[in-house]
Amino acid sequence: MGTISLAPNVFWVGVKHHDRRLFDGLIPLPHGTSYNAYLIVGTNKIALIDSVNPGFEGELVEKISQHVDPSKIDYVIMNHAEPDHANAIKHIMTLAKNAKMVAGAKGRDAAIMYFDIDPERIMVVDESSKIDLGGKTLSFVDAPWLHWPETMFTYLEEDKILFPCDFFGSHLAVGAFYADEYGNDLSLDMAKLYFAEIMMPFRKPGQNAVEKVKKLGPKVIAPSHGVLWRDPKIILDEYTKWTTERFEKKVMIVYVSMWGSSLKMAKALQETLVKKGVSVNIFDLTVTEIGHVAKELVDTPVVVIAAPTVLGGVHPVAAYATLLVKTLRAPTKYGVVLTSFGWSGGAVKQIQSLLDGSKLEVLGVVEVKGPPKKAEFDKISDLADKIKEKLDQL
Protein backbone atom coordinates (compact mmCIF):
# COMPACT_ATOMS: atom_id res chain seq x y z
CA MET A 1 0.00 0.00 0.00
CA GLY A 2 1.20 3.49 -0.80
CA THR A 3 1.50 6.57 1.30
CA ILE A 4 -0.90 9.50 1.37
CA SER A 5 -0.17 13.21 1.29
CA LEU A 6 -1.99 15.37 3.87
CA ALA A 7 -0.37 18.61 2.69
CA PRO A 8 2.74 19.48 0.64
CA ASN A 9 5.59 17.35 2.03
CA VAL A 10 3.45 15.89 4.81
CA PHE A 11 2.81 12.17 4.38
CA TRP A 12 0.96 9.36 6.13
CA VAL A 13 3.45 6.50 6.32
CA GLY A 14 1.50 4.24 8.67
CA VAL A 15 0.29 0.67 8.60
CA LYS A 16 -3.20 -0.82 8.41
CA HIS A 17 -3.46 -3.96 10.55
CA HIS A 18 -6.60 -5.44 9.03
CA ASP A 19 -6.61 -8.78 10.81
CA ARG A 20 -5.85 -7.65 14.35
CA ARG A 21 -8.79 -8.75 16.46
CA LEU A 22 -7.92 -7.75 20.01
CA PHE A 23 -6.21 -4.85 21.75
CA ASP A 24 -4.80 -4.94 25.27
CA GLY A 25 -6.11 -8.52 25.46
CA LEU A 26 -9.51 -6.91 26.09
CA ILE A 27 -10.84 -4.70 23.32
CA PRO A 28 -12.43 -6.41 20.30
CA LEU A 29 -11.37 -4.92 16.95
CA PRO A 30 -14.09 -5.83 14.44
CA HIS A 31 -12.46 -3.66 11.76
CA GLY A 32 -8.81 -4.12 12.75
CA THR A 33 -6.80 -1.00 13.49
CA SER A 34 -4.15 1.24 11.99
CA TYR A 35 -0.92 2.71 13.33
CA ASN A 36 -0.73 6.12 11.71
CA ALA A 37 2.81 7.49 11.49
CA TYR A 38 3.51 10.76 9.68
CA LEU A 39 6.54 12.05 7.81
CA ILE A 40 7.20 15.78 7.52
CA VAL A 41 9.85 16.91 5.08
CA GLY A 42 11.07 20.47 5.62
CA THR A 43 13.58 22.27 3.44
CA ASN A 44 16.29 21.66 6.06
CA LYS A 45 15.17 18.83 8.33
CA ILE A 46 12.96 15.74 8.33
CA ALA A 47 10.69 14.57 11.15
CA LEU A 48 8.80 11.35 11.74
CA ILE A 49 5.80 11.59 14.07
CA ASP A 50 5.14 8.38 15.98
CA SER A 51 5.90 4.93 14.59
CA VAL A 52 4.16 1.55 14.35
CA ASN A 53 3.35 -1.64 16.24
CA PRO A 54 6.04 -4.30 16.75
CA GLY A 55 6.38 -6.42 13.62
CA PHE A 56 5.71 -3.62 11.13
CA GLU A 57 9.09 -1.86 11.19
CA GLY A 58 9.91 -2.99 7.64
CA GLU A 59 6.66 -1.63 6.23
CA LEU A 60 7.25 1.70 7.95
CA VAL A 61 10.77 1.98 6.55
CA GLU A 62 9.55 1.03 3.08
CA LYS A 63 6.93 3.78 3.17
CA ILE A 64 9.36 6.39 4.45
CA SER A 65 11.74 5.36 1.65
CA GLN A 66 9.14 6.35 -0.93
CA HIS A 67 9.86 9.98 0.06
CA VAL A 68 13.24 10.24 1.78
CA ASP A 69 16.23 8.15 2.75
CA PRO A 70 15.27 6.93 6.29
CA SER A 71 18.87 7.44 7.43
CA LYS A 72 18.37 11.18 6.85
CA ILE A 73 15.58 11.57 9.42
CA ASP A 74 16.53 14.27 11.96
CA TYR A 75 13.74 14.00 14.53
CA VAL A 76 11.57 11.13 15.68
CA ILE A 77 8.69 12.58 17.67
CA MET A 78 7.24 10.33 20.36
CA ASN A 79 3.81 11.66 21.35
CA HIS A 80 3.09 8.56 23.42
CA ALA A 81 5.25 5.71 24.69
CA GLU A 82 2.84 2.80 24.20
CA PRO A 83 4.53 0.22 21.95
CA ASP A 84 1.91 0.39 19.17
CA HIS A 85 3.34 3.84 18.38
CA ALA A 86 6.78 3.93 19.97
CA ASN A 87 8.23 0.46 19.60
CA ALA A 88 9.73 1.07 16.14
CA ILE A 89 11.43 4.31 17.22
CA LYS A 90 14.61 2.51 18.22
CA HIS A 91 14.69 0.75 14.84
CA ILE A 92 14.39 4.09 13.03
CA MET A 93 17.05 5.66 15.22
CA THR A 94 19.40 2.80 14.44
CA LEU A 95 18.98 3.61 10.73
CA ALA A 96 19.07 7.38 11.27
CA LYS A 97 22.23 7.62 13.32
CA ASN A 98 22.02 11.38 13.83
CA ALA A 99 18.34 11.52 14.65
CA LYS A 100 17.11 12.89 17.96
CA MET A 101 14.07 11.45 19.65
CA VAL A 102 11.68 14.21 20.77
CA ALA A 103 9.37 13.82 23.78
CA GLY A 104 8.13 15.52 26.92
CA ALA A 105 9.98 15.03 30.22
CA LYS A 106 7.91 12.01 31.19
CA GLY A 107 8.17 10.65 27.67
CA ARG A 108 11.94 10.80 27.98
CA ASP A 109 11.87 8.57 31.06
CA ALA A 110 9.42 6.17 29.43
CA ALA A 111 11.54 5.91 26.26
CA ILE A 112 14.61 5.02 28.30
CA MET A 113 12.69 2.50 30.43
CA TYR A 114 10.71 0.75 27.67
CA PHE A 115 12.91 1.08 24.60
CA ASP A 116 16.41 1.64 25.94
CA ILE A 117 16.82 4.87 23.97
CA ASP A 118 20.16 6.56 24.61
CA PRO A 119 19.40 9.56 26.88
CA GLU A 120 21.98 11.60 24.94
CA ARG A 121 19.78 11.28 21.85
CA ILE A 122 16.58 12.54 23.48
CA MET A 123 15.43 16.14 23.10
CA VAL A 124 12.91 17.13 25.79
CA VAL A 125 10.24 19.60 24.68
CA ASP A 126 7.40 21.50 26.33
CA GLU A 127 4.77 23.99 25.21
CA SER A 128 7.41 26.71 24.74
CA SER A 129 9.46 24.59 22.33
CA LYS A 130 9.48 24.81 18.54
CA ILE A 131 11.33 22.75 15.97
CA ASP A 132 11.97 24.47 12.64
CA LEU A 133 12.27 21.95 9.82
CA GLY A 134 12.48 24.69 7.17
CA GLY A 135 9.06 25.94 6.15
CA LYS A 136 7.48 23.47 8.57
CA THR A 137 7.37 24.39 12.25
CA LEU A 138 6.48 21.90 14.95
CA SER A 139 5.13 22.95 18.32
CA PHE A 140 3.90 20.81 21.18
CA VAL A 141 0.83 20.55 23.39
CA ASP A 142 1.15 19.20 26.89
CA ALA A 143 -1.68 16.66 27.15
CA PRO A 144 -0.91 14.29 30.03
CA TRP A 145 -2.97 11.23 30.92
CA LEU A 146 -4.46 10.64 27.50
CA HIS A 147 -4.20 7.86 28.33
CA TRP A 148 -0.71 7.45 29.83
CA PRO A 149 1.07 10.06 31.95
CA GLU A 150 3.57 11.07 29.25
CA THR A 151 1.20 11.87 26.37
CA MET A 152 1.61 15.04 24.31
CA PHE A 153 0.38 16.32 20.94
CA THR A 154 2.44 17.72 18.06
CA TYR A 155 1.17 20.59 15.92
CA LEU A 156 2.37 21.50 12.45
CA GLU A 157 1.83 25.25 12.43
CA GLU A 158 1.98 26.17 8.72
CA ASP A 159 -0.45 23.45 7.63
CA LYS A 160 -2.50 23.56 10.85
CA ILE A 161 -2.39 19.81 11.31
CA LEU A 162 -2.66 18.37 14.81
CA PHE A 163 -1.10 14.99 15.60
CA PRO A 164 -2.70 13.91 18.92
CA CYS A 165 -1.71 10.21 18.81
CA ASP A 166 -4.46 8.16 20.57
CA PHE A 167 -6.74 11.12 21.35
CA PHE A 168 -9.55 11.41 18.75
CA GLY A 169 -8.54 7.97 17.44
CA SER A 170 -10.58 4.96 16.37
CA HIS A 171 -9.73 1.34 15.76
CA LEU A 172 -10.33 1.16 12.03
CA ALA A 173 -8.37 -0.34 9.16
CA VAL A 174 -10.52 0.61 6.19
CA GLY A 175 -9.91 1.89 2.68
CA ALA A 176 -11.10 5.37 3.60
CA PHE A 177 -8.49 7.75 4.92
CA TYR A 178 -10.64 10.66 6.13
CA ALA A 179 -13.71 10.39 8.37
CA ASP A 180 -15.94 11.98 5.74
CA GLU A 181 -14.85 9.37 3.18
CA TYR A 182 -15.83 6.54 5.53
CA GLY A 183 -18.95 8.46 6.60
CA ASN A 184 -18.93 10.89 9.49
CA ASP A 185 -21.63 9.03 11.44
CA LEU A 186 -19.88 5.67 11.13
CA SER A 187 -16.56 7.28 11.98
CA LEU A 188 -18.05 8.94 15.07
CA ASP A 189 -19.53 5.63 16.17
CA MET A 190 -16.11 3.99 16.02
CA ALA A 191 -14.52 7.03 17.70
CA LYS A 192 -17.06 6.74 20.53
CA LEU A 193 -16.25 3.05 20.96
CA TYR A 194 -12.56 3.96 21.13
CA PHE A 195 -13.22 6.82 23.56
CA ALA A 196 -15.22 4.51 25.85
CA GLU A 197 -12.50 1.90 26.04
CA ILE A 198 -9.43 4.14 26.16
CA MET A 199 -10.24 7.73 27.12
CA MET A 200 -13.42 7.56 29.24
CA PRO A 201 -11.51 7.05 32.52
CA PHE A 202 -9.58 10.27 31.78
CA ARG A 203 -12.42 12.72 31.19
CA LYS A 204 -10.91 15.63 33.13
CA PRO A 205 -7.55 15.65 31.30
CA GLY A 206 -9.60 15.07 28.16
CA GLN A 207 -11.62 18.25 28.80
CA ASN A 208 -8.42 20.26 29.22
CA ALA A 209 -7.01 18.87 25.99
CA VAL A 210 -10.20 19.56 24.03
CA GLU A 211 -10.09 23.20 25.11
CA LYS A 212 -6.45 23.51 24.08
CA VAL A 213 -7.21 22.01 20.68
CA LYS A 214 -10.15 24.39 20.15
CA LYS A 215 -7.82 27.32 20.81
CA LEU A 216 -5.30 26.01 18.32
CA GLY A 217 -7.96 25.73 15.63
CA PRO A 218 -6.47 22.93 13.52
CA LYS A 219 -7.65 22.35 9.97
CA VAL A 220 -6.94 18.64 10.20
CA ILE A 221 -6.80 16.29 13.18
CA ALA A 222 -4.58 13.33 12.38
CA PRO A 223 -4.66 10.74 15.17
CA SER A 224 -2.51 7.63 15.26
CA HIS A 225 -5.38 5.16 14.90
CA GLY A 226 -8.16 5.15 12.32
CA VAL A 227 -9.54 7.95 10.22
CA LEU A 228 -8.41 11.60 10.10
CA TRP A 229 -10.74 14.54 10.60
CA ARG A 230 -10.60 17.37 8.06
CA ASP A 231 -13.66 18.98 9.62
CA PRO A 232 -12.34 18.93 13.22
CA LYS A 233 -15.50 20.52 14.63
CA ILE A 234 -17.34 17.23 14.16
CA ILE A 235 -15.09 15.22 16.44
CA LEU A 236 -14.40 18.16 18.78
CA ASP A 237 -18.12 18.64 19.43
CA GLU A 238 -18.52 14.98 20.35
CA TYR A 239 -15.40 14.92 22.52
CA THR A 240 -16.74 18.01 24.30
CA LYS A 241 -19.90 16.06 25.18
CA TRP A 242 -18.14 12.83 26.09
CA THR A 243 -15.55 14.46 28.36
CA THR A 244 -18.07 16.68 30.17
CA GLU A 245 -20.60 13.95 31.03
CA ARG A 246 -23.53 15.22 29.02
CA PHE A 247 -26.09 12.48 29.40
CA GLU A 248 -28.84 11.43 27.08
CA LYS A 249 -32.15 10.64 28.79
CA LYS A 250 -31.93 6.88 28.39
CA VAL A 251 -31.46 3.68 30.36
CA MET A 252 -29.18 0.74 29.73
CA ILE A 253 -30.11 -2.76 30.86
CA VAL A 254 -27.45 -5.46 30.84
CA TYR A 255 -28.63 -8.95 31.65
CA VAL A 256 -27.70 -12.59 31.85
CA SER A 257 -30.30 -15.20 32.69
CA MET A 258 -30.06 -18.94 33.34
CA TRP A 259 -33.71 -19.99 33.74
CA GLY A 260 -35.50 -16.80 32.75
CA SER A 261 -36.15 -15.02 36.07
CA SER A 262 -33.63 -12.22 35.58
CA LEU A 263 -34.70 -11.82 31.95
CA LYS A 264 -38.39 -11.55 32.96
CA MET A 265 -37.54 -8.75 35.39
CA ALA A 266 -35.32 -6.99 32.86
CA LYS A 267 -38.06 -7.11 30.23
CA ALA A 268 -40.72 -5.95 32.70
CA LEU A 269 -38.60 -2.91 33.57
CA GLN A 270 -37.85 -2.24 29.92
CA GLU A 271 -41.55 -2.38 28.94
CA THR A 272 -42.63 -0.16 31.83
CA LEU A 273 -39.98 2.44 31.04
CA VAL A 274 -40.78 2.42 27.33
CA LYS A 275 -44.47 3.01 28.15
CA LYS A 276 -43.34 6.06 30.10
CA GLY A 277 -41.51 7.35 27.04
CA VAL A 278 -38.02 6.41 28.24
CA SER A 279 -35.51 5.12 25.70
CA VAL A 280 -34.02 1.78 26.81
CA ASN A 281 -31.09 -0.13 25.32
CA ILE A 282 -30.95 -3.74 26.44
CA PHE A 283 -27.89 -5.98 26.10
CA ASP A 284 -27.67 -9.75 26.51
CA LEU A 285 -24.25 -10.07 28.10
CA THR A 286 -23.72 -13.58 26.75
CA VAL A 287 -23.54 -12.31 23.16
CA THR A 288 -22.63 -8.62 23.47
CA GLU A 289 -19.06 -7.56 22.85
CA ILE A 290 -17.93 -5.74 25.95
CA GLY A 291 -16.94 -2.68 23.89
CA HIS A 292 -20.59 -2.01 23.07
CA VAL A 293 -21.42 -1.99 26.77
CA ALA A 294 -18.56 0.45 27.34
CA LYS A 295 -19.72 2.69 24.48
CA GLU A 296 -23.21 2.91 25.91
CA LEU A 297 -21.81 3.94 29.29
CA VAL A 298 -20.34 7.15 27.80
CA ASP A 299 -23.66 9.01 27.89
CA THR A 300 -26.15 6.77 29.74
CA PRO A 301 -27.12 7.99 33.22
CA VAL A 302 -28.82 4.79 34.47
CA VAL A 303 -27.49 1.24 34.26
CA VAL A 304 -29.58 -1.77 35.28
CA ILE A 305 -27.82 -5.04 36.04
CA ALA A 306 -30.08 -8.07 35.84
CA ALA A 307 -28.44 -11.36 36.76
CA PRO A 308 -28.90 -14.42 38.99
CA THR A 309 -26.89 -15.67 41.91
CA VAL A 310 -24.54 -18.48 40.93
CA LEU A 311 -22.78 -20.42 43.72
CA GLY A 312 -23.08 -17.63 46.25
CA GLY A 313 -22.10 -14.72 43.99
CA VAL A 314 -23.37 -12.88 40.94
CA HIS A 315 -23.21 -14.68 37.58
CA PRO A 316 -19.58 -14.23 36.42
CA VAL A 317 -20.60 -12.67 33.10
CA ALA A 318 -22.48 -9.94 34.98
CA ALA A 319 -19.57 -9.57 37.41
CA TYR A 320 -17.31 -8.73 34.45
CA ALA A 321 -19.72 -6.07 33.16
CA THR A 322 -20.13 -4.61 36.65
CA LEU A 323 -16.40 -4.38 37.14
CA LEU A 324 -16.12 -2.66 33.77
CA VAL A 325 -18.42 0.15 34.99
CA LYS A 326 -15.99 0.83 37.81
CA THR A 327 -12.72 0.18 35.96
CA LEU A 328 -13.63 2.51 33.09
CA ARG A 329 -14.81 5.09 35.64
CA ALA A 330 -18.08 5.41 33.76
CA PRO A 331 -19.91 8.68 34.40
CA THR A 332 -23.14 6.71 35.00
CA LYS A 333 -25.03 8.24 37.94
CA TYR A 334 -27.58 5.62 38.94
CA GLY A 335 -27.70 1.85 39.22
CA VAL A 336 -30.45 -0.72 39.65
CA VAL A 337 -30.05 -4.43 40.46
CA LEU A 338 -32.57 -7.09 39.48
CA THR A 339 -31.60 -10.54 40.68
CA SER A 340 -32.88 -14.01 41.47
CA PHE A 341 -31.66 -17.05 43.37
CA GLY A 342 -32.72 -20.64 43.98
CA TRP A 343 -31.72 -21.45 47.56
CA SER A 344 -29.40 -18.71 48.81
CA GLY A 345 -28.53 -15.25 47.54
CA GLY A 346 -25.20 -13.51 47.17
CA ALA A 347 -25.43 -11.58 43.92
CA VAL A 348 -26.41 -8.27 45.54
CA LYS A 349 -23.58 -8.38 48.03
CA GLN A 350 -21.05 -9.13 45.34
CA ILE A 351 -22.33 -6.40 42.99
CA GLN A 352 -22.12 -3.90 45.85
CA SER A 353 -18.59 -5.06 46.56
CA LEU A 354 -17.59 -4.77 42.89
CA LEU A 355 -18.99 -1.23 42.72
CA ASP A 356 -17.36 -0.16 45.97
CA GLY A 357 -15.49 3.09 45.31
CA SER A 358 -17.57 4.07 42.27
CA LYS A 359 -19.86 7.11 42.40
CA LEU A 360 -22.88 5.14 41.28
CA GLU A 361 -25.98 5.67 43.43
CA VAL A 362 -28.05 2.49 43.67
CA LEU A 363 -31.69 3.47 43.17
CA GLY A 364 -33.09 0.11 44.11
CA VAL A 365 -32.72 -3.66 44.26
CA VAL A 366 -35.31 -6.30 43.43
CA GLU A 367 -34.28 -9.74 44.62
CA VAL A 368 -36.50 -12.80 44.25
CA LYS A 369 -36.30 -16.43 45.29
CA GLY A 370 -37.39 -18.42 42.25
CA PRO A 371 -39.36 -16.81 39.43
CA PRO A 372 -40.64 -13.22 39.86
CA LYS A 373 -44.31 -12.78 40.84
CA LYS A 374 -46.69 -9.87 41.36
CA ALA A 375 -44.79 -8.49 44.37
CA GLU A 376 -41.58 -8.22 42.36
CA PHE A 377 -43.30 -6.76 39.31
CA ASP A 378 -44.89 -4.13 41.55
CA LYS A 379 -41.44 -3.24 42.90
CA ILE A 380 -40.14 -3.01 39.33
CA SER A 381 -42.99 -0.66 38.47
CA ASP A 382 -42.06 1.56 41.43
CA LEU A 383 -38.44 1.50 40.31
CA ALA A 384 -39.47 2.61 36.83
CA ASP A 385 -41.19 5.64 38.41
CA LYS A 386 -38.04 6.44 40.34
CA ILE A 387 -35.84 6.13 37.25
CA LYS A 388 -38.19 8.38 35.24
CA GLU A 389 -38.09 10.95 38.02
CA LYS A 390 -34.28 10.96 38.04
CA LEU A 391 -34.13 11.27 34.25
CA ASP A 392 -36.54 14.21 34.33
CA GLN A 393 -34.24 15.98 36.80
CA LEU A 394 -31.17 15.68 34.56
Ligand code: FEO
Ligand atom coordinates in the same frame (compact mmCIF):
# COMPACT_ATOMS: atom_id res chain seq x y z
FE1 FEO B 1 -2.45 3.49 20.55
FE2 FEO B 1 -2.09 4.13 23.82
O1 FEO B 1 -1.58 3.46 22.17
